[in-house]
Amino acid sequence: MVTTAMGFSAMLSDIVCANRTDPIRAQIFSTTLMMSGIATFLQSVFGIRLPMFQGPSSSFIPPLVALSRLDAWKCPETDISNTGYNISSTTAINMTFMHEAHTLEAKHNKLMLFSGSLAVAALLEIILGFTGFTGFLVKFVSPITIAATITSIGFSIINLAIKYSEKHWGISLMTASLGLIAILYLGNMSIPLPPFRKGAKRIYIFRNYPVLFAVGVGWAVAHILTVYNVFTSDRTHSHYTARTDAKIEILHLTPWFYLPYPGQYGLPTFNMAIFLGFLVATLTSMIESIGDYFAAAQLCNIPRPPHHAVSRGILIEGLAGMLSGLMGACHATTSYSGHVALIGVTKVASRIVLITAAVILFILSVLGKVAAFMATIPDPIIGGIFIVTVVIMTSVGLSTLHGVTLNSRNTLILGVALGLGILSPTWIEDNPNSIKTGNFELDQIIKIILGTDMFIAGIIAAILDNTIPGTKKERGMVGADYEEEADNQLESIDQSYKDVYEFPMLQNFLKKHHKLCKMCPFLPTPKVICDRRLSEAIERRLSEPNEKGL
Known part of the structure; x- marks a missing residue:
């Protein structure tokens, strides 16, 4: 989760055109850590009450990337070496905006737009959880729709991975390769803990922390190459961002202690285009979380969550999302599928462990120097993180098809959804001036919707899957997740299991x-x-x- 937060906060900082050494990078990272800790605590104690770790939702990456393609959100190109990189394609930018984009007020204004729009979007999740309407919604969402949506999230991160990795492909590919090797080949290898004697406790570091291991090794190698001046000292060269001291000024500019608080960037404001993008991300995150609830219950060897527990979990996620918006995190939190898989691997399914982790995250979030140090991670290593994220998100999306009959109907639906999900954002990026309705705000809304591949793929898959004739069995909608008598299942089990929810x-x-x-x-x-x-x-x-x- 920490590595995901590092990549997410770096991406968000670049979208608001933050200077490479701007302390706002550390502030965004601190806020992300704090909200992950708060959301994890609330979910474990008051929400679904399963050992579900909460962190920044990858569902918010596609709308943020779509937003960065708009002319008004492009970063100045004249100072590209200092802002990090321009996520979008190169275009001519008004000189006045280029000057204002670097001001603290301009960055805060963008963050306030994110904050207010996210808080309003989270209202829908709160309403769905409070009213119990999630059970009705899930009936129309099959594994095919989930697969198309999550896989398209992975595809949308490809451009981010390239933009960060092209700063220094060697460091990026090394980091990504180490992570993938740890996942694929070293999962069963354990390392003994001190004291090194027979029967000593062993830790499966490669299986449990593959990305963290890759980042640690990549960062260490980058530091050694920096010390011996292998990387250039020219600030205008792209390889300079591979140096571990490229952002070192953040450490000097950030105080030892920093407490994120609601409205830290100003009073949240609202933008309809951003709101719709975040609304789609919220719905996608909610569907993914419901799937994680059932998977976690199965791995914990307990009855699947009843409807009231699922609704409560979604309600807590909505409240955490609204708080994230007010805090300026600019993204909601969601359950981590990777942590659900770790339950089956480590056999640890304790709420106490999750609550302890939440407290640790909260403590780390107020240590400004710790957040500042994490924010100094070289850009090519972030590129490596995103490469691994692409692989994981794509594999998670495709894994939801395990109960689906891969006949011509289902493969065609999946192909059409993914194909149009890739085509639409590419067309918007190559033809930014093709949408002209005469209303500027409406143009921005259409561009963000058509530029969000996750939305295009998900909505097309849902429409086709629910209109083309097909049985529930071949659609993969036969099983515990789609049965209706959830609460009745609790009647025939031991009382201790009833207490879980x-x-x-x-x-x-x-x-x-x-x-x-x-x-x-x-x-x-x-x-x-x-x-x-x-x-x-x-x-x-x-x-x-x-x-x-x-």
């Missing part, structure tokens, strides 16, 4: 006001509460000493 600290309140649960779909159903009261009464009766001595 409930609130032990609130049971007395819910027992007295169980009618309230009828109006709140994110709370346990009255039947579940009544069954619990009956079970507890029977347990008390059995534990009482028999007065007659029988």
Whole structure:
């Protein structure tokens, strides 16, 4: 998660045209860490109550990339060596904007637009979780739609990977190769921990932390090459960004302690085009999270989440997304599929572990120098992170097809969705002036929608999959995730398993006001509460000493 946060904060800093040594890079990273810690804590204690790690959602990368293609958001090219890089294609830029883009006020204005638009977009997730409407929505989202959406997210990161990696392909490919080798070949290799003796505890570092391992080695190699001046000292040369001291000024400009707070960049503002892009990202993130809930429950060997628990998890993610917007994180948080996979690998599925991790993230977020150090990561290493991210997101997307019949119907739907998802943003980037409705705001909205490959692929896949005749079995919609009697499954299991999705600290309140649960779909159903009261009464009766001595 930390490596993902490093790449995400670097990308966001470049989109707002932050200077290479601008302390705002450390501030964005600190905010990302804090929101990941807060979201993880809330989800573990009050949300789905499964060991689900929360972090920055990759679903927000496509709309941000689409936004960067707009002329008003392009960074000045005259100082490209100092801003990092221009995400979009080269175009002529008004000289006044080029001067203003570097001002602190201009960067804060962009972040305020992100913040307000994200906070409003998160309202939809809150409403869906509060009303329990997520169960109805999932009925129309098949694995084919999920595969097209998540795979297109991976495709959308390709340009980012190239833009960062071309600063120094050697360092980028080395970092990416180390990460992929650790994932594919070194997963079963463990390293003993001190003291080195027979029976010592061993850690599977390559299986559990492949990207972190790759970043650490890549950063170390880059530092050695920097010390021996292998990399050029010319600030205008692209290879200069591979030096580990290229952003060292951030460490000097950042205070030891920094506490992110709501409105730290100013009062959040709203932009309809950004809002729609974030709205699509929020819906995609929500669908991905629901899939992670069921996968985590299966790996934990417990009953799948009932409807009220799923709704509560989505509600918490929505609240965390709104708080992220107000804090200026400019992205929502979501459950990490990679961490769900780690549950099956490490056999560790404890809420205490996740709560501890959340506290650690919160502490790290207020240590300004730590965030500043992380923000000095060389750009080519970030490129390596994005290369691995492309591979992981694509593989995760395609893995959702394991229960789908790959016949001509389904493969054609997937091919059309992915093909148009790639074609539309490419056309928008090559023809930025083709959309002319006479209304500037409407032009921006259309460009962002058509430039977000995730949205194009997802919506086309959903329409085709729900209109072309096909059985539920061949669509992959037969299984636990698509059954409707989730709450009834809890009736025939042990009482200890029922507690997983409930609130032990609130049971007395819910027992007295169980009618309230009828109006709140994110709370346990009255039947579940009544069954619990009956079970507890029977347990008390059995534990009482028999007065007659029988």
